Amino acid sequence: MDNIIIEFKNVHYQYPDGTKALKGINIKIPKGKKIVFLGPNGCGKSTTFLQMNGVLRPTEGDIYYKGQLVSNKKKPKKDLWKEVGFVFQDPEIQLFSANVYEEISFGPKNLGLSHEEIRERVEEAMKDTNVTDLQQKPVHYLSGGEKKRVSIADILAMDTEVILFDEPTTSLDPKHIEALMKILEELHEGGKTLIISTHDVNLAYGWGDYFYIMKEGAVLLEGDHQEVFKQKELLQKAHLEIPWILEIYQYLLDNNKTKVLQPPRNKEELLSYL
Template identity: 40%
Template sequence: MVSTLFSLKNLSFSYDGKKKAIEDINLDIYPNKKTVFVGSNGSGKSTIFLLLVGLLKPDQGKIFYKGEELKYDNTFLKSLRSEVSLVFQNPEHQIFCTTVEEDVAFGPLNLSLPREEVEKRVENALKITGLEDLRDAPISNLSFGQKKRVAIAGALAMEPKAIVLDEPTAGLDIEMVHELLELFEELVRDKISVILSTHDIETLWEWADDLVVLNKGKVLYTGDVQSFYLNQDKIMHQVGISPPLSFQLNFYLHERKKTKLLPFPRSYVELIEKLIPAGHKKTGQLTIVLVDKKTPQEISNLKVEHNKTGVVGSYARKLAKENLISVHHKFHAIENALLEIRNGNDFVLFSHSSLLDFINDRISSFEKFSKIKAKIKII
């Protein structure tokens, strides 16, 4: 059984034959994980991503994909890129066609797939990324954020085992950032590994499984996020990374009020619980509606007592955009749900069955953190 997705062994690369863009990199990236690369501009993040998909060839060292050393002939690279998709920071660098649907179909068509298979993949990619209503739209009419979604849809249409994204959240508003992160969560739950770079430290803290810190072409840290913030002050100072706000507030609480340092809050609802404990055990009920198990008519006819509602996942969000369900929280819905039931209020959460494990994981984490037992009903 292959234990790593990618293994980089003694990897070095230079663009001009003189200055090393990366030097003597040794790194393992694991499957079905959310792996985040951080580092200042010029630290080597983009170079490593280009090397992973064979767009660059190392001057020294080797790269292994699922245990097999990368080769640079057309046959191997075509196979690799059918399983590993790269999304550039600037979507203009990989959008070639005039309309959304044509561009999303570009990759699958180059695989010489049957037309029916191409159409199926395009339809699924448009649905996942919420671009169904824009399928015929000219690319030139799209916003920067919409173009990023087109680039991601094109990558997903390849049905990859892994997707590599260079600064996918750069230049996006906070709502679109959250929508993308939720999409990436769906991909991981669907056994697609997500590898991305970011400068967003709050995103890193809440979202990442594994962390890779680069500086001047060298790896300074690999491991879990909490251990990095707890034990790597020197590296944080060297790279210019500040701990996320929730981490700092938790530490100050421990220092000044002698609260327990662990566990660290990984979301704002856990931080609120630590700052202002609920102080009672009565909770509201969280009703989870699995929208893929019901017709739109059944969903609209639902009668559930609640104070607030929210959506998690691209399909549920699409129903909300079409006004088939009424929601108060289109983003951070799980956190808002936990905050409401913590305060004794009922909440209805619309989602997809593929995300049920993810939702349950977040609920379990909050229960362990707060010692509050949530009342859950799934319909």
């Protein structure tokens, strides 16, 4: 993969209580791609993300951003959050201001931008996430889906080059998941590097460009959708299932109901094979 924006070299991390959360992680994230970290709860996905934006530092190993070492303990890069935004799984952790406008403006204010630049960024972020009508609403009165969109707007207003989404669809209903994925697609089309963690293989399969399968703090498997999702035994080791689209596609192949050898990525492609 060319044009690497984030790289981990043999990264280990141990929490103060002795829990070994990461065990020799080696990853390369290419700029402008849609990357998915798949695995069950507790496999190290969230810890990996906290390393990516500088909240945590490796116990051992090195992390690079655009080729620059950012995990040096003697001289760490303290403002990595300006480059790598993090949308938390639970928006309650992220949201704290009195109303939506103040919430979204908090990050840009800390960048030292002018009042005009802050206003422009906040208005654009609200428009992109469809929360403009909520700008004066108290944050604690928002619904779950609204809080998720505002938490995304928080990061959009920062205009970070990379955005991390930790389990972005958790607790969302199908309508809000569809709206969220539309936002992600628009961000990708705008040139952002997007990285999500999830245990939802069906969502991941149809969305991602490149996949890292994690288990017990290590990368068990990596590759594109064709390389990863044919490894049924390794996916089972990570307590993951085969996407339902691939199961149906394999049934069609086995029963001579299709001759298309390219696995479908979504429901529309699958139906076109019939």
